[in-house]
Amino acid sequence: MRSARVPLALALAGAFVFLALMRVTAAGEPDFTGVWSTYVDPTAPAGRGARGGGPPPPFTDDAKKKVAAYRAMVTPTGDTPGGYCLGAGMPGSMLGSGGYPMEIHQRPEQIIIVYEAHNEVRRVYLGNRIVPEADRIPGRNGHSSGRWEGETLVVETTHLVEQVDQQYAHSNQAKIVERYRLTTAPNGVKVLVNEMTLTDPVFYTQPVKVEKKWQQVPNGHLLPYECAEEGWHKRLEELEKKHAKPGA
Amino acid sequence: MRKAVLVVLAALFGGLVGVPASAHHSAIQFDFTKSVPIKGVVIKFEAINPHMRMILRITDAKGTRDIEVEGHSTNNMYRAGYRDKMIQVGDTVTVYVAPLKDGSDGGYVTAALTAKGTRFGMVSRAIQEAERERERAEGGARQ
Numbered sequence: 001m002r003s004a005r006v007p008l009a010l011a012l013a014g015a016f017v018f019l020a021l022m023r024v025t026a027a028g029e030p031d032f033t034g035v036w037s038t039y040v041d042p043t044a045p046a047g048r049g050a051r052g053g054g055p056p057p058p059f060t061d062d063a064k065k066k067v068a069a070y071r072a073m074v075t076p077t078g079d080t081p082g083g084y085c086l087g088a089g090m091p092g093s094m095l096g097s098g099g100y101p102m103e104i105h106q107r108p109e110q111i112i113i114v115y116e117a118h119n120e121v122r123r124v125y126l127g128n129r130i131v132p133e134a135d136r137i138p139g140r141n142g143h144s145s146g147r148w149e150g151e152t153l154v155v156e157t158t159h160l161v162e163q164v165d166q167q168y169a170h171s172n173q174a175k176i177v178e179r180y181r182l183t184t185a186p187n188g189v190k191v192l193v194n195e196m197t198l199t200d201p202v203f204y205t206q207p208v209k210v211e212k213k214w215q216q217v218p219n220g221h222l223l224p225y226e227c228a229e230e231g232w233h234k235r236l237e238e239l240e241k242k243h244a245k246p247g248a
Numbered sequence: 249m250r251k252a253v254l255v256v257l258a259a260l261f262g263g264l265v266g267v268p269a270s271a272h273h274s275a276i277q278f279d280f281t282k283s284v285p286i287k288g289v290v291i292k293f294e295a296i297n298p299h300m301r302m303i304l305r306i307t308d309a310k311g312t313r314d315i316e317v318e319g320h321s322t323n324n325m326y327r328a329g330y331r332d333k334m335i336q337v338g339d340t341v342t343v344y345v346a347p348l349k350d351g352s353d354g355g356y357v358t359a360a361l362t363a364k365g366t367r368f369g370m371v372s373r374a375i376q377e378a379e380r381e382r383e384r385a386e387g388g389a390r391q
Contacts (some may be wrong), residue, residue: 078276082298100323116323223323229296 027108030151030182032192035220037101039213042187057168063203070164081165085227087120089140090157091176091196092166094122095212102214103222111146111153116222124155133159138172153180168210171202190216278346278356281374286317286355287342293335295322300357302335302343317345319357320370328359329368339363346372 025031059067074080081088088097093115100116111124124146125131136143142160146153157176163169179195191213198208288304291314299318306315319325335341340363345355359369371379 076276085298223326225297225321225323227298230294230299230301233294233296233301 025106025108029148029153031106032104032111032153032180032182033106035101035103035217035222036192036214037217037220038096038099039185039189039191039215042185057208058205059169060203060205063169063171066164067169070169074165082118082227085118085231087115087118087140089163089166090122090142090160091168091170091198091210093120093141094178094194094196095167095210100225101217101220101222103220114222116225118227119225124153142174142176149179151181154178155180168198168208169203170198170200173202174198174200185215192216275356277348277350279349280346280356280358280372281378282347283344283358283372283375284347284355285342285344286315287340288315290335290337290339290341293337295325295330295332295335297321297323300325302357304341304343313353315353317343317355317357319343319345319360324370325368328370329366330360334362334364334366334368335360336363344369 082098087093088095094113097115097120098117102116103114105112105114109126109129111126113122113124115121120141122141122144124144126146126148130145131143136159138159138161140161140163142157144155144157146155148154155178157178158174160170160172160174160176162172175198177197177199181193183191183193185191192215194212194214196210196212198204198210286304286306288306290302291305292301292303294301298321300320300322301316301318303314303316306313320328322330342361343355343357344359344361345357347355357369358372359367361367
């Protein structure tokens with residue numbers, strides 16, 4: 001009996017090591033679990049790898065007016081949503097989240113993405129966990145439903161609110177489809193590639209396609225990010241001054 | 249490796265770290281093309297987000313006074329070398345700030361030299377580009 005258990009245990013251990021090395025789940029899908037930071041091309045000139053660019057978004061006329069009005073309002077003051085401890089929302093969260101890393105926890109029925117900046121969270125539901133449409137409340141990150149197409153995770157995000165405060169501003173009719181796959185950079189770094197398509201007939205004359213790459217941070221850790229702490233401390237200092245006894 | 253980390257952080261700072269850099273107020277008031285050293289004694293220090301905060305007692309031509317500076321998020325400073333207790337009340341430190349455009353006391357801390365001689369922080373994109381421009385000019389002059 002004992003002799004039969006040893007090969008079985010060795011086989012199980014071998015399978016576990018194989019799955020871990022290949023970064024696949026027990027079901028055979030790629031495993032995105034881990035900490036990821038914005039991919040930096042090691043061959044790009046220093047200090048120039050992370051900045052975006054490209055042609056202007058194909059806004060509709062109404063969207064152009066809304067975005068122009070917003071930018072005219074905030075550009076002189078430099079105000080941003082982050083300035084009020086507000087998370088980026090989609091697609092800004094997945095396109096960089098202010099340059100901070102993100103952490104992915106993957107289970108068969110749910111994938112949780114935690115962005116370090118503002119502790120912003122996205123939940124991608126799969127299979128029976130997908131939230132019925134009638135039960136969805138719109139938000140800045142919307143509702144995300146996922147499915148596997150081979151080794152590619154396809155995520156559809158709807159129920160977004162209008163956001164003119166993003167690089168890719170959008171209406172509440174926006175739909176974002178992301179296709180995630182793993183690859184390896186020439187220097188051996190694991191890279192998570194996200195090909196995103198934003199469709200929004202209210203804000204855009206045609207679908208917008210963006211590619212975002214994240215690189216794995218081996219044994220990485222997210223740090224806490226209590227954005228409101230500074231504001232609270234300043235308020236406490238105001239109260240302390242107000243209540244300080246003269247001469248004390 | 250350390251240089252690579254700083255370059256990456258500098259790239260992020262220049263292009264993507266708009267969220268923390270402007271949190272709670274605009275960063276538009278600071279001149280990020282400059283890096284000015286300020287040496288002083290730490291009266292108060294808070295390693296918090298979105299901005300580190302510090303009160304320094306400094307002495308210069310205007311006399312001795314306490315000034316308040318702020319800086320990058322603790323998270324960004326951590327990835328640029330900051331660790332817990334590196335700066336403590338009573339320490340004499342040098343902070344490198346993007347000064348306020350109006351010339352008043354204060355600034356935005358991008359790097360620091362601790363009492364034990366440890367440096368942490370990053371270099372802004374504008375300063376990196378100015379440095380590259382200077383190196384190019386010097387290279388051209390030598391040819």
